[in-house]
Amino acid sequence: MTLRLPERITRRGPALHPAEDGSSASVVVIGGGIAGLATAALLASRGHSVDLLEKNDDLGGRVGSVERDGFRFDTGASWYLMPEVFEHFFELLGTSADAELDLRVLDPSYRVFFEGHPEPIDLRPDREHNRALFESLEPGAGERFDAYLRSAEDTYDMALRRFLYTNFDSPSSFLHPDVVRRTPRLGRLLTRSLESHVAASFSDNRLRQVLGYPAVFLGSSPSRAPSMYHLMSRLDLGDRVLYPQGGFTQLIEVIASLARRHGARLHTGTAATGIVTADPAGGGRPGVAGVAYREEHGGATGTFAADVVVGAADLHHLETALLPEPLQTHPEPSWRGRSPGPGAVLAMLGVEGRLPELPHHSLFFTSDWRQNFGDIFGKDARVPDPASIYVCKPSETDPSVAPEGCENLFVLVPVPADTAIGAGSDEGAGSELVERTADAAIDQVAGWAGIPDLRDRIRVRHTVGPDDFATRYNAWRGGALGLEHTLRQSAFFRPGNVSGKVDGLLYAGASTVPGVGLPMCLISAELVLKRLSGDRSSLPVGR
Template sequence: MTARGTVCVVGGGIAGLATAALLAQDGWSVQLLERGSELGGRAGSWSVDGFRFDTGPSWYLMPDVFDHFFALMGTSAAEQLDLRLLDPGYRVLFEGRSEPFEVSASRAENVARFEALEPGAGRALEDYLASADEAYAMAVDHFLYTSFEEFSSLVSRQVLLKGRRLAPLLLRSLESFVAARFTDPRIRQVLGYPAVFLGSSPDRVPALYHLMSRMDLADGVLYPQGGFSTLVDAVADLAREAGAVLHTDAEVTAVLTDPPARRGARATVRGVRHRDASGDEHVVEADVVVGACDLHHLETQLLPPPLQTYPESWWSRRDPGPGAVLALLGVRGELPELAHHTLFFTRDWAANFDDVFTARRVPEPASAYVCRPSATDPSVAPEGHENLFVLVPVPADVTLGHGGVDGAGDPRVEQVADAAIAQMAEWAGMPDLVDRIVVRRTVGPADFAADLNAWSGGALGPGHVLKQSAFFRAGNASTKVDGLLYAGSSTIPGIGLPMCLISAELVLKRLRGDTSTGRVAAPILKEAAS
């Protein structure tokens, strides 16, 4: 078999690994360069004293996207991962209320639980989820799996017929869409919280994103035993099996180009320069370079100004999404007060989001998320101990500082972590929690910037406000350099593990000249490249 050409993928997060896997499977000769000593990027892990912590994604949503990716590679999620359905999917604790609310793995049960909170809310939820089902199907069929190269492909009869219903969902906020259907503030918070998965707030994301609620309220929430590093390992192994060569400790310092052949033409990519762990520099020649790292870093640091599609002036008008303070805690004894996923919602919901996204200060008190994977997976903590991952959304602001081990982080980061731990202990009824902590590590926005080159220290990527959604988001190809493509959370279709897998498929489609809006037929057959 003759290779289609050579590809260098910059970045070994899930988007880079998936891109390397799909392109190698499609017959390209692929090398991947990851600056860190381990693969995974944001989907990293940290192990100490018998604990193993996921340091990034912890929700397995949109299982059909994972299923499709694995099918492209000739396998399945069931073969690659040991997935468990969580029930409850998650628990919510509300400030000032003693009773928690649990989201079930059953759609029908969730309808009943909404009805118990507010008369008529059960039927309203059924209608809400029916609309979410329709919006999700529309997104998958027409908007997620396209690079928007040909807008004519989006103007299908189906899209036009549903346009009257689609347009209002883009022109109003998720918050107002929910408020028009439900009165109880707890329901409004549960339905508005998916905006955080999108790197924004309920009053800033379009109502179209109510489609997110079908994922937890209808599809259920899954968890891969062993943690999300098992997903990273599975994708990396598939990439290697397909022929991709994966390098760690290889920091790309420049994207190399050849000048235009004639006036008015574009430059052409010819590879990258990278530095190894010893400080020696090397050049990797390539016909195609895929930037699967932070797009702001690649564009503003690895390309000269004349070749930047997205220069600093472009980013200055964009929203980096939220930052985060993380606390990785090993705790002695059991914590049945917490579910696998537990959300802590403050009473003044609007003020919490305004602090993060408008005033750019740490909320007090702050809504928080806690993952207790040891509730499901005994491999992540020593016997008789629990594993907690605490995430507090804060502004994407590197001046908040770095985290550290055993309280050694910068003061503002440690203060945020201390407040979250105290709040969690009080609200969930665990008064001795602090005394039972045997392992503690914090991570701050400055760590996201230093370790991942994350723009502004953002934890997720550019938020999905309207001007950063769909075809308004950064595209996946340079307009100044032929052969330079992009994947990952900075570009289309967006943030989160499923979106990163789709972004990898969009690179494959672009290289194939496929401008359709649908998914690539599975499996990819290598013989097609011969």
Template sequence: MTNTESSRIIVIGGGIAGLASAALLARDGHSVTLLEARHELGGRAGVWNAEGFRFDTGPSWYLMPEVFDHFYRLFGTSSAEQLDLVRLDPGYRVFFEGDPSPVDIKAEREENIRLFESLEPGAGAALARYLDSAKDTYDMAVHRFLYSSFASFRPFLVPDVLKRLGRLARLLLQPLDKFAAGYVRDLRLRQILGYPAVFLGSSPDQTPSMYHLMSHLDLADGVLYPQGGFSQLISSVADLAVREGVRVITDARVTGILTSPNPDAGKAHVVTGVSFVGTDGLPTRLEADRVVSAADLHHTETQLLAANEQTYPEKWWKGRTSGPGAVLVMLGITGELPALKHHSLFFTKDWGENFGRIFGKNPSVPSPASFYVCMPNATDPTVAPDGHSNLFVLVPIPADPGLGHGGIGGGGSDAIESIADAAIAQLSDWAGIPDLADRVVLRRTVGPADFAVDLNSWRGGALGPAHTLRQSAFLRGSNASRKVEGLYYAGGTTIPGIGLPMCLISAEILLKRIRGDVTTGPLPEPARRPEPKPR
């Protein structure tokens, strides 16, 4: 089969990467069926409704808006038409251990430069230089690296890349924490610049400083929020897929990727379809010319393929670094919580010890922990009943399913509920909300074992493989099987990496791989009228 032929394609997994991949492939003329194991779509970007509260159970930061804009424009629409986006100001609030004065990160670059200057003389000018570097690196990444399948390295032999080789090498070899320390001395400011590593499933001392580009996103670009929550984003992408003709089947758990000996030279096997179990509990076979797995890559390789068909067998994974696990705590609270913003971050003083417990050779649960809190009712009144607040707490911990499951009303494993209790107490103390625990009217927790069971997540991780040097760009792996012709991958566990924007890009890289397109930039867009800016 040639790259341009229309084919029957099965996409495994109905998270954002699977939905986006299916939509793009159907738009390109293929006959696409998407199989999702659970009853609802969204994958990690799930939603939980209970007692008038609505919680996003996964991603909650809307960054890299141009990636979403580009994806929608490929379908002749726009972010502004699909979503009701609001710019958050402040973008987020940061609480520091032992410091009674939290810091608010503003929506505009110049305001944040003034903020840094107020906290450390000279830090404003330093931040300006830092953000200039971040913008230059971000633009280079978008145009030369993020949208590449790395199927060929020839497109990288261009002047704008070659003249930056020395700088790129330094950014890859120097960790983010040391890079940030070269600009500012104040621990609070270094933590603000280093925390984006957590979005990448890593720690500041293991993340290449190449990723200081992330600071361009929150300190200069600003943080957006789709009214109604991130389920609105999932619904919009799912609607696009269906509009393009994708057949979506939920409650369909894929049990194997079917292959046969490859009669052509090259890979030893060729994909023929998948087997799955539907709502009737009976095994079903579905034929296909190509299969795209947007499920967890470890699960795909080690559970859905025979040993001699695996590009990434178990021994390969033993040399990889997982991103963190997490305890998620969803709380319905009576009354308002003015001390918190839509996004709030809580940072301990000893980051080295904190991250060492999560990623070290002998991992353990940090105490106290650095964690993240989302209170979407600060922006969106639909997520909580009148007179109530909605809290989503994410506590990074080691990726270890043995720590247990979460539950409703304190019904999770002892270890998970203990971590949740400690986070609630710490939040109460640091934010000055002494009666917080007494105001909880709804509680649900999620632990690493839930990520492993519900999402087939490798080691129960909350995000995917960490973005260390050995797990970034082409070193992260390929989005095409080396053993099975017609088998491809998409999503946060393959290239380019973790996060909703990266998952949308992974879908586009997949399409380019199938087309045989080795260009490094986004696909050309159809012409459109100018779009209104988010309010």
């Protein structure tokens, strides 16, 4: 049943501002994560009247922060990759990454510890170093490293120009000579796994793991992600890994400030409770009329009127909780064949004393990846034991995140997307499985990196589990990233960013095109802008 527009509509803020083409719209954005904030900023900068609703008291969504006893932890993203995407986004808002952020180059880019090998390896922002490292681990791999990176660079360049900045609403994306010329190769890259693609060139398991790990950035595994995504190696092996001083919370503050500067109104503690629609006078498909909301503190309710609604929260929640079933483009049954990607157990640790054994980024890889990823994505999913884990020590680069003489550790354990694993808490008070998983990860880091007293030096401990992702971010099944990047959930097979049932309802974020990760969420905001402006090109706006 279509929700009816209530008699009284609440609209806060000034009247509409004219856009460059003389038209403007009243827009409500649902969700104050990076995709929602970026969408609000871009649309407000083009003259639209924008209200953003975020149910939590803080902006940023998964890119949040926790402060305890002088330690400040980023709770989500910690890799600054694809800098050209960030730079382009800031250009659209009349500024630059250099003007807004203090970016530092990490060296090493990251360190990898391997089960069964006593010595870790360092990948650096130096292609010749990385080439020599490959050659030292497998004679002849240096030359194959060159070929692999050339392919990754070519695929990355084509993705930026033809597939990431498109809504797939025009055949020109597929008929351009760039794409037609590469069709046979693209077919091979799409139909075999990243794991198989890497194995065709490298035999040393350590090299295979380094080249396969980028699948985890995509919420997938090397055996499930298409080999198209070998393009990711262009980012960490052929370019620099950066870090914004102040952490990724600083990135959120900058984008929120830009949104406000352009006139967007950002409402925290304000939960969207329904997308209001109205039937057109002449019949036909219903269109958006507003968003019903409830203030989390005090319980006041109302409705923001809207010509356009952009759902930048979890797509499953937006569709199944905020729309009646007849108006759902993605009803509950359609999710049965989809994969949410992995869940995560996070441990944020304030550690007394220095940890020179760990650089800014560290990866800990178990030898049996087939078992590890099978535990996460397989039919009989369970928390891997042992697990391949990721550790970030931002205090290596940023003194603001920990008291002097202390270290800040963020430990991530990929687990199944399953809320039954439970929630985290402070000082070990979370669910039994979450805390046991965190304990195992701490002991693994201590043992592999040679820090035997690590557990005894922990002064602050905060954990997060899949149930926290579901509760705080309405994440489907407690997933940590968004829909997994399998072939069936990539590019034009991924859920589109426009409703098929309600006019004026668009989507942004990790559940829709182009995908998961901070750069993809920024691009998703630009794709909303292209929808509203009628831009059907495959190039970034203004290019």
